[in-house]
Amino acid sequence: MSTEIKSAASCSAPISGAPQALVWQVHPRDNVLVALQNLDAGQQLPEPWQHIRLPDAVQAGHKLALTALAEGDKVLKYGYAIGVLTADVAAGGHIHSHNLKTALDGELDYSYQGLQASPLSYPADLPTHFKGYRRGNGQVGTRNELWILNTVGCVNQAASRIAKAAQQYAEQQQLPNIDGVFAYTHPFGCSQLGDDLSHTRNILAGLAQNPNAGAVLIIGLGCENNQLTTLLMGLEHLDQSRIRAFNAQQVTDEDEEGLAAAQQLLQLMSQDERSECPISALSFGMKCGGSDGFSGLTANPLVGQIADLASAAGAKVILTETPEMFGAEQVLMARARTEQVFDGIVQLVNDFKQYFIANNQPVYENPSPGNKAGGLTTLEEKSLGAIQKGGSAIVEQVIDYGQQAKVPGLTLLQGPGNDAVSSTALTAAGATLILFTTGRGTPLGFPVPTVKIASNSALAARKPTWIDYDAGAMLQPGQSVTEFAKEFFRYLVAVASGERTRNEVYLNKEIAIWKNGVTL
Structure with a gap:
């Protein structure tokens, strides 16, 4: 099992500020610097800030004043104000929660000024395609997985048992093109009203329609607010051959029923193959x-x-x-x-x-x-x-x-x-x-x-x-x-x-x- 962490290696031109190993000015308008490593009290900064000697120790990632600032001054980072000083700060002084507060308060008034952005172009030296799974509704997945979803928390354990058994089945049968079987359980669906019920139903519907799910098994209980029939009505754009659903109260053995449905879906999914798809x-x-x-x-x-x-x-x-x-x-x-x-x-x-x-x-x-x-x-x-x-x-x-x-x-x-x-x-x-x-x-x-x-x-x-x-x-x-x-x-x-x-x-x-x- 590899634990190699990726990072880019073949780069040439310097990032702005990177040669300064101690501090970084993020934007030319900023009146603070960011410490790139722990700095000691009395430490002198490198050029072009060599006139600054730190009055306080500053931890890596924290801010220090580029110039002497007064109480009430705005502190600028990323070229924008990030708060107001509550005390005077000497050049090089540490700026943090002890002397900086937010300037935000409640709702603001906004006015439309028109689009202030330019179109972007895609570089010619980057890939134009990847290998994905094309779905019947035109979407493309990056994985081909069987997702088991439940309408209500009462059947969480059944969903998890079925997922485990279905994963074992896929491995024993050596089914190709299966990236995994997963149960995504939650504690909701019962005793919910209004927005909470809508949130639960909409999120489950969205998950069921994510193209990384090559197929979906949805398990209900039968008496919950989040009714299975209502949830299924929102999935009309999915390939119905890739959905199985039942209420546990209406079958004799929910584990047996669920595993049989999962096996059918896995056999269908094993026919899926990755193909060239546009970025x-x-x-x-x-x-x-x-x-x-x-x-x-x-x-x-x-x-x-x-x-x-x-x-x-x-x-x-x-x-x-x-x-x-x-x-x-x-x-x-x-x-x-x-x-x-x-x-x-x-x-x-x-x-x-x-x-x-x-x-x-x-x-x-x-x-x-x-x-x-x-x-x-x-x-x-x-x-x-x-x-x-x-x-x-x-x-x-x-x-x-x-x-x-x-x-x-x-x-x-x-x-x-x-x-x-x-x-x-x-x-x-x-x-x-x-x-x-x-x-x-x-x-x-x-x-x-x-x-x-x-x-x-x-x-x-x-x-x-x-x-x-x-x-x-x-x-x-x-x-x-x-x-x-x-x-x-x-x-x-x-x-x-x-x-x-x-x-x-x-x-x-x-x-x-x-x-x-x-x-x-």
């Missing part, structure tokens, strides 16, 4: 979790370049985590294709703020303790780093939680920042690959291949069973951002064509559904 048939879900001060410098911008390449190729790119757009939403609004899309972004952001307000919670509670330990201070800072996963692509569509992305280019998906909930939503929206950036690390994985990208090389070295790609290598002198991104894109094409990710090797595959309402 435009891919669908990328963009996600970050356990971010640190390097996430917005390395991993997220790298994923943003993939978003641009994929959009230019006519593929789908899906970005979610709405509360991690707060403070940076106007950057996305400026890239709305039409005024209708702009209005959709406004509603996306304001609806999520109202969700916080209705539950008597502060709108700008983020970042998390782990984010802060890694150097992130305010939500503006976290959001400006997080939205870089969307690159500079034009926003083509805005969809609600549980809906599917329908058009090529960048789609914004309503959803929370929670890693499991938002990544499941990306899968239900149609993502056939998830690019998951992290600075702190997590073993979480999801139904589709989940490519874990470390923002720093220390994490990649420490957690080889979690991390697939080391974006921290971008900070090495001599690296070219463009060539690094191209090398990463080639790796993603290999994953789409069958190369397994860490979450697949170690079977870290699960789902989570957003619950925000009443339970009976």
Whole structure:
């Protein structure tokens, strides 16, 4: 079992700031620097900041003042304000939670200024095809798996037993072209009302229609709110020969019934073969979790370049985590294709703020303790780093939680920042690959291949069973951002064509559904 972590190696031109081994100015307008390694009090900075001697120790990923700043001054990072100082700071002084606060508060007024983005072009030296599984409805999967879904938590254990038995059957029969059998269980479906019931039903419907599922077995109980017949009515676009479904209360032995159905589906799936498919048939879900001060410098911008390449190729790119757009939403609004899309972004952001307000919670509670330990201070800072996963692509569509992305280019998906909930939503929206950036690390994985990208090389070295790609290598002198991104894109094409990710090797595959309402 290989634990080699991928990183681009054949790069030439330097990344901006990379030769400075100690600090990095992310944008020319910034009045802070980011420490690239732990710095000691009294340490002198290299050129062109050699006049600065640090009054305090600063940890890697944290910020320090480029010049002397006064209480009330705005702190700029990524070229935008990330908060307001609550105390004077000397040149080189550490800027963090003790002296920087958010400037955000409640809903804002927005006005449409027209599209402020340019079309993107796809480089001639990148692959134009990958090897995927063509489905009868025209979609293309990157895996050929049997997914077992349950309408209600009461049959979780039955679903898991059937999946295990079906996997053993596929192996014993040596069925070709089967990438695995997986049960994606959850605790919901019973005693749910309103939005909660709709969320559960829509997410399950979206999962059933993800093209990485070569076939789907859906198991109900029979008396639950999330009725099997209603769920099946939403799957009319699927090949009905690839769906089996039953209620456990209506059969004698649910394990026997389920295994027989799974065996039929596996025999059908064994006839599927990978074939050459255009890059435009891919669908990328963009996600970050356990971010640190390097996430917005390395991993997220790298994923943003993939978003641009994929959009230019006519593929789908899906970005979610709405509360991690707060403070940076106007950057996305400026890239709305039409005024209708702009209005959709406004509603996306304001609806999520109202969700916080209705539950008597502060709108700008983020970042998390782990984010802060890694150097992130305010939500503006976290959001400006997080939205870089969307690159500079034009926003083509805005969809609600549980809906599917329908058009090529960048789609914004309503959803929370929670890693499991938002990544499941990306899968239900149609993502056939998830690019998951992290600075702190997590073993979480999801139904589709989940490519874990470390923002720093220390994490990649420490957690080889979690991390697939080391974006921290971008900070090495001599690296070219463009060539690094191209090398990463080639790796993603290999994953789409069958190369397994860490979450697949170690079977870290699960789902989570957003619950925000009443339970009976």
